[in-house]
Amino acid sequence: xxxxxxxxxxxxxxxxxxxxxxxxxxxxxxxxxxxxxxxxxxxxxxxxxxx
Numbered sequence: 001x002x003x004x005x006x007x008x009x010x011x012x013x014x015x016x017x018x019x020x021x022x023x024x025x026x027x028x029x030x031x032x033x034x035x036x037x038x039x040x041x042x043x044x045x046x047x048x049x050x051x
Contacts, residue, residue, distance in 0.1 A: 036044055 036047065039047075
């Protein structure tokens, strides 16, 4: 019998996997920000240049 999406969401293993994925994305975003990749190329290039 195929499981419905609703019952899948309430399964602990699925919840665990989803939480892990969220944490991974959060860590990635933090890393991007650390490296200044949260900005576009032009803003990045301008960084540290004073006129």
